[in-house]
Amino acid sequence: MTESFPASSQPLARRGLMFILSSPSGAGKTTIARKLLGEVQGIGMSVSVTTRPMRPGEVEGRDYHFVDQPTFDAMVENGEFLEWAKVFGNCYGTPKAQIKAGLKAGQDFLFDIDWQGTQQLYQRMETDVVRVFLLPPSISELEHRLRSRGTDSDTVIAARMERARFEISHWDGYDYVVINDDIASCYDKVLTILEAERMKRARQTGLVDFTRWLMQEPSEPA
Numbered sequence: 001m002t003e004s005f006p007a008s009s010q011p012l013a014r015r016g017l018m019f020i021l022s023s024p025s026g027a028g029k030t031t032i033a034r035k036l037l038g039e040v041q042g043i044g045m046s047v048s049v050t051t052r053p054m055r056p057g058e059v060e061g062r063d064y065h066f067v068d069q070p071t072f073d074a075m076v077e078n079g080e081f082l083e084w085a086k087v088f089g090n091c092y093g094t095p096k097a098q099i100k101a102g103l104k105a106g107q108d109f110l111f112d113i114d115w116q117g118t119q120q121l122y123q124r125m126e127t128d129v130v131r132v133f134l135l136p137p138s139i140s141e142l143e144h145r146l147r148s149r150g151t152d153s154d155t156v157i158a159a160r161m162e163r164a165r166f167e168i169s170h171w172d173g174y175d176y177v178v179i180n181d182d183i184a185s186c187y188d189k190v191l192t193i194l195e196a197e198r199m200k201r202a203r204q205t206g207l208v209d210f211t212r213w214l215m216q217e218p219s220e221p222a
């Protein structure tokens with residue numbers, strides 16, 4: 001009997017990844033993100049800081065860290081963000097704390113950020129970043145989803161619809177593009193992407209020791 005590799009009873013060591021889900025507002029990234037967080041081990045949300053007012057049902061620290069403009073400006077000044085952007089007149093930023101250490105420890109992070117933030121993160125941390133863009137099946141369905149969500153005024157919905165075409169025009173800045181027609185099938189596709197990206201050789205830091213161990217194993221006598 002050959003002795004088993006000490007790490008064979010647990011997953012091999014792996015560097016974490018930054019899994020970005022972007023879409024025009026209302027296409028469903030929050031819906032898919034919540035399902036992933038509820039069903040997949042080893043991935044946590046990168047909770048952004050925002051100056052936007054809290055929506056009904058949102059929870060401080062789970063959906064966002066809600067701050068006022070002077071607090072946000074001070075965080076920018078102190079270099080506390082990996083990226084930040086202004087969207088629909090409000091500021092949004094990804095706090096640096098925890099992300100870098102988490103990645104090293106094999107923790108994956110899910111990002112619900114727009115294309116500007118995606119570009120900034122990609123420029124800073126290219127090899128850790130996986131960029132996924134969700135598209136609605138049609139513009140009329142997008143508007144229908146925003147209206148039936150019931151969280152925004154007509155004026156805000158008009159602004160989101162106006163920006164949607166602009167957001168869609170950045171589709172080619174992503175590694176994967178998935179049409180969110182049906183929630184279950186969109187979720188399955190996004191999960192497949194995550195699982196494949198986790199297996200990338202460059203992320204599997206434990207493979208160096210494991211393959212070395214495999215190669216020095218004596219063969220069983222015939």
Ligand SMILES: Nc1ncnc2c1ncn2[C@@H]1O[C@H](COP(=O)(O)OP(=O)(O)OP(=O)(O)O)[C@@H](O)[C@H]1O
Binds near residue numbers: 024031181182
């Ligand atoms: N495939 C789908 N079919 C029908 N409705 C959907 C689908 N995906 C999401 N929805 C619904 O559409 C609405 C918008 O979804 P969600 O809030 O997830 O969008 P979002 O992209 O995160 O928007 P925002 O950028 O404004 O936060 C929600 O009411 C959600 O339940």
Ligand SMILES: Nc1nc2c(ncn2[C@@H]2O[C@H](COP(=O)(O)O)[C@@H](O)[C@H]2O)c(=O)[nH]1
Binds near residue numbers: 083092093113
């Ligand atoms: N660049 C960043 N964009 C972000 C961040 N957090 C959220 N967002 C994007 O803002 C809009 C609006 O979000 P909403 O919750 O107010 O509807 C949406 O496109 C998000 O993806 C961030 O930290 N950086």
